Amino acid sequence: xxxxxxxxRVAEEEIANRYSQQKMRCPVHLSIxxxxxxxxxxxxxxxxxxxxSTHRCHAHYLAKGGNLTAMLAELLxxxxxxxxxRGGSMHLFDLAAGVLLSLPIVGASIPVGVGAALAxxxxxxxxxxxxxxxxxxxxxxxxxxxxxxxxxKKLPVIFVCENNLYSVxxxxxxxxxxxxxxxxxxxxxxxxxxxxxxxxxxVNDAAAIAVNRARSGDGPSFLLADTYRWREHCGPNxxxxxxxxxxxxxxxxxxxxxxxxxxxxxxxxxxxTERDIEAMLAGFRSExxxxxxxxEAAPMPNxxxxxxxxxx
Amino acid sequence: xxxxxxxxxxxxIREALDLALDKHPESYVMGEGVAxxxxxxxTTTGLVEKYGxxxxxxxxxxxxxxxxxxxxxxxxGRRPIMTHQRVDFALLCLEQLFNTAAKSHYVTxxxxxxxxxxxxxxxxxxGQGPQHSQSxxxxxxxxxxxxxxxxxxxxxxxxxxxxxxxxxxxxxxxxHRWLHYVKGAVAEGYAAMALDGPRxxxxxxxxxxVASSYMxxxxxxxxxxxxxxxxxxxxxxxxxxxxxxxxxxxxxxRRTGKLVVCDTGWKILGPGAEIVAxxxxxxxxxxxxxxxxxxLPDHPTPSSLALAEVYYPDSTHIIDAVxxxxxxxxxxxxxxxxxxxxxxxxxxxxxxxxxFEGPF
Numbered sequence: 001x002x003x004x005x006x007x008x009r010v011a012e013e014e015i016a017n018r019y020s021q022q023k024m025r026c027p028v029h030l031s032i033x034x035x036x037x038x039x040x041x042x043x044x045x046x047x048x049x050x051x052x053s054t055h056r057c058h059a060h061y062l063a064k065g066g067n068l069t070a071m072l073a074e075l076l077x078x079x080x081x082x083x084x085x086r087g088g089s090m091h092l093f094d095l096a097a098g099v100l101l102s103l104p105i106v107g108a109s110i111p112v113g114v115g116a117a118l119a120x121x122x123x124x125x126x127x128x129x130x131x132x133x134x135x136x137x138x139x140x141x142x143x144x145x146x147x148x149x150x151x152x153k154k155l156p157v158i159f160v161c162e163n164n165l166y167s168v169x170x171x172x173x174x175x176x177x178x179x180x181x182x183x184x185x186x187x188x189x190x191x192x193x194x195x196x197x198x199x200x201x202x203v204n205d206a207a208a209i210a211v212n213r214a215r216s217g218d219g220p221s222f223l224l225a226d227t228y229r230w231r232e233h234c235g236p237n238x239x240x241x242x243x244x245x246x247x248x249x250x251x252x253x254x255x256x257x258x259x260x261x262x263x264x265x266x267x268x269x270x271x272x273t274e275r276d277i278e279a280m281l282a283g284f285r286s287e288x289x290x291x292x293x294x295x296e297a298a299p300m301p302n303x304x305x306x307x308x309x310x311x312x
Numbered sequence: 313x314x315x316x317x318x319x320x321x322x323x324x325i326r327e328a329l330d331l332a333l334d335k336h337p338e339s340y341v342m343g344e345g346v347a348x349x350x351x352x353x354x355t356t357t358g359l360v361e362k363y364g365x366x367x368x369x370x371x372x373x374x375x376x377x378x379x380x381x382x383x384x385x386x387x388x389g390r391r392p393i394m395t396h397q398r399v400d401f402a403l404l405c406l407e408q409l410f411n412t413a414a415k416s417h418y419v420t421x422x423x424x425x426x427x428x429x430x431x432x433x434x435x436x437x438x439g440q441g442p443q444h445s446q447s448x449x450x451x452x453x454x455x456x457x458x459x460x461x462x463x464x465x466x467x468x469x470x471x472x473x474x475x476x477x478x479x480x481x482x483x484x485x486x487x488h489r490w491l492h493y494v495k496g497a498v499a500e501g502y503a504a505m506a507l508d509g510p511r512x513x514x515x516x517x518x519x520x521x522v523a524s525s526y527m528x529x530x531x532x533x534x535x536x537x538x539x540x541x542x543x544x545x546x547x548x549x550x551x552x553x554x555x556x557x558x559x560x561x562x563x564x565x566r567r568t569g570k571l572v573v574c575d576t577g578w579k580i581l582g583p584g585a586e587i588v589a590x591x592x593x594x595x596x597x598x599x600x601x602x603x604x605x606x607x608l609p610d611h612p613t614p615s616s617l618a619l620a621e622v623y624y625p626d627s628t629h630i631i632d633a634v635x636x637x638x639x640x641x642x643x644x645x646x647x648x649x650x651x652x653x654x655x656x657x658x659x660x661x662x663x664x665x666x667x668f669e670g671p672f
Contacts, residue, residue: 050388084421091419100387101424105411111377112412115384122340122366122390129384142407145377152372309422310456311555312480 001043001200002266003280005035005259008059010284011068014292015058015075016236023296024075026088031059033198033230036258037162038063040203041130041223044211050100051130052113055090056229057102060132065097068287073295080298084305100129106167107133107140110159114146117157117220128156128214136167138184139175147222151189156214158207159185159222162197164229169244185222197225198258228253316499318671321463322492324470325355325431329393331502332477333363336391339477342369342382343395343431352395353433353492375404379430383413383482386428393477395431399486400443402432406451413482414457427480429473434488434525434576436624437662441615447577447608449524452484453553459483459507460553462576464528465672466496468551471505478504488526488576495670509557512564516544519634520564522587523574524550527606527625529668531574534630537651541644545634553583561587562595569600570637574630579607604633621661627652 012030019028031038038059045051045064053060061071067082074081075089083091090104100116103109113131120127137143138161150157163181165172185192191213195202203225210221230250232239240250266272319327332339341356341363347370351357360368371378375396382392396402402409409430416424435445453460459481463469469487476483513528514521514535523531528549535545546564565571571591573584584605591603606625614620628649635645655667 052384083419086421087419093420093423095423100384101416101420103412105407108380108407108412111380111408112384112387114377115381115386115390116388117384118381119385119388119390122385142377142380145372145374146381148372148374149377149381309418311459312417312422312425312427 001039001204002259002262002272004039004042004063005200005262006277006280007284007287008035008038008062009259010281011062011288012058014288016231018292019236025077026075027234028075028089028236029056029234030231030236031056033253033257034162034164034227035059036200036203037160037197037225037227038132040200041160041207043204044207045098045128045130048098048125048127049130050098050113050116050127051132052100052109052116053092053102053132054106054109054134055102055104056134057090057092061092061094061099061102064094064099066092066094066099067097069291069294070094072291073298076295077300078295078298079301080295085301107137107142110137110143111146114150114155114157117150117155118153120156121153126215128158128211130158130160132160132162134167135161135163135165135172135181136175138181144188147185147188147190147220150220154217154219157220158210158214159190159220160207161222161224163224163226166229166233166245168233169242171244182222182224185224190220190222191218192222192224194224197227198256198261200258200262230254316497318495319466319498320492321466321469321494321496322354324466324498325473325487325492326357327498328470328473329356329359330362332393332474333359333367335502336477338389339391339393340367340369341393341395342371342378344371344373345397346370346395352397353489355492356395375401376408379405379408380412382428383408383416383426386426387416387424391427391477393429393431397433398435398444399432399448400446402430409452409458409482410455414455417481418457425480426482428482429476429485430482431485431487434486436488436490436526437664439615439617439662440613442612445613447486447525449486449553449577450582453556453583457482458554460486461507461551462486462525462553463551464491464525464549466494466498466670468505470498471503472507472551474502474504475507479507483507486525490664490668491526493664494529494668497671507552509552510548510550510560512546512560513549514545514547516546517567518544518638519546519570519572520561520568521545521547521572521574521630521634522550522561522584523547524553524583525576527574527576530625530627531630532672533652533655533667534627534634537627537631537648538634541640541648543634543638543640543644550583556586558587558590562591565591565595566598569598571599571603572630572633572637573603573605574625575605575607577608578610579605580610582607601637604637606630606633617660617662624661
């Protein structure tokens with residue numbers, strides 16, 4: 001799990017580094033600081049399980065095994081992008097990896113994930129669907145419609161709510177009354193658990209229980225994972241100077257960096273050494289460098305294809 | 313050739329659903345009321361008994377969420393057939409239909425398919441009022457990635473519904489409630505029709521009339537009354553709003569030089585506006601007169617019978633439009649109007665027209 005988190009971090013930091021080159025000409029919503037949720041959940045999943053994600057989908061996609069070069073090529077608008085340059089950063093998917101889709105309309109992918117679970121149930125397959133959602137999507141009616149149906153039909157689905165406290169610049173406390181957010185899952189009959197979303201092992205433990213329940217026919221779960229987005233809502237920069245959140249709050253969360261937390265623990269246990277970590281980082285840096293090179297070398301889509309594929 | 317019987321369009325829908333559930337094991341019907349005693353005006357009656365509750369899924373009252381759920385299942389290879397008892401209810405689903413269903417194939421460069429049919433019923437009569445009677449075909453037909461079907465005959469209700477279900481794209485299937493009662497010859501057995509384009513339903517060289525859904529019946533009746541007075545209309549049932557194929561209609565206008573379009577929904581920005589625009593673009597030199605558009609007036613549907621009487625255009629309006637284009641004599645106009653009015657037998661405008669029972 002440390003490897004996967006480091007790999008995602010290295011890839012996203014390189015996206016941030018290169019963004020000002022203006023070759024990636026689409027909005028990017030970086031997951032830096034939130035990697036533990038994606039990695040902890042993915043490590044509880046098997047082949048054939050499906051995830052759906054949001055505008056902030058890079059970590060979910062990579063953690064589930066989405067192709068790195070196809071993702072970078074998509075950000076660069078290339079023919080070899082996972083969407084052939086038609087979606088950009090907010091529509092990542094990878095059929096082979098079980099990344100069903102990502103949608104940039106808040107809440108929109110929630111019912112799609114429930115629908116994947118309905119298909120598993122109708123076909124009596126042993127798979128589960130995972131829905132990544134943010135705290136703001138709990139304000140959307142479609143979350144409640146989807147949770148209601150998932151519980152009604154005992155569907156094999158897990159709602160993984162990443163609470164990063166902000167919808168763009170608007171704080172949770174300015175959007176929702178003070179309440180226990182897991183109640184929004186349990187009120188619908190979901191098995192609801194609140195956990196530290198920056199503790200990848202806590203995420204993985206909770207996800208494993210939820211996955212087991214889903215595969216056993218015990219119905220859907222709701223995992224509320226507290227976490228924090230380090231950089232701006234959309235783009236490569238830090239935005240703590242804007243004043244919508246305090247530097248103290250940011251530093252509080254950065255001290256709880258999910259990667260540093262796990263590294264300290266593994267180092268103290270002697271499970272890894274500083275050299276191991278350096279070697280991993282070096283390996284991921286060259287992998288990302290190579291993926292960028294391959295993506296940048298790929299051709300742009302041919303404009304004559306622009307109107308193709310509207311209908312199957 | 314399977315034998316044709318005379319049945320209603322409502323029965324044809326039920327037969328199509330039965331055949332589709334049997335033909336496509338991955339298909340399922342979902343909607344508010346599909347398994348209840350009403351059975352969507354009888355169109356789903358008995359299906360839950362035959363196929364079980366996992367194939368005929370009674371739905372919570374959660375239109376947008378369940379639309380997304382249907383889409384998600386379709387991406388995984390299922391073939392959902394959703395039903396809403398009114399078009400107006402489906403407004404809650406537009407986010408999922410327009411953003412997810414319509415774009416998934418395109419945005420994934422052809423990797424995803426959304427084999428999904430959405431039945432929407434256009435209400436009319438008995439005081440349905442402003443939020444139970446909207447047609448709204450323009451909304452759906454505006455979106456690349458959706459297909460939009462508006463059948464008018466029982467044979468088309470069956471064949472096009474089977475075609476919609478077999479199609480690997482999201483298809484909006486707009487059913488006018490009053491057409492459910494119309495009878496016609498419908499072949500037995502499974503026979504999906506191609507979702508192709510318009511069909512000529514009356515031959516003529518004097519004027520081209522294009523209608524869809526319920527207005528097709530009004531156009532046919534107007535054409536019959538006009539023909540016996542020497543004015544021969546080339547009448548098309550549009551059937552498909554998207555993809556919109558106008559080649560035959562443009563060829564007709566090139567012969568007649570005159571065009572009347574009759575929308576079931578509002579006239580302003582309706583399908584007729586697009587048809588007129590394309591004809592002006594492609595056959596401007598053939599037009600002998602300015603085209604005429606008919607459709608609902610530019611205000612919401614009123615509930616009261618007194619107000620509804622002046623709301624819906626009918627075959628008399630089509631006769632008047634054609635009369636103007638073709639310079640018909642006053643006597644012919646009056647007698648043609650009287651002929652179609654007599655066929656109504658004085659039935660109030662808020663009830664289905666007995667002259668439209670068929671078979672035609």
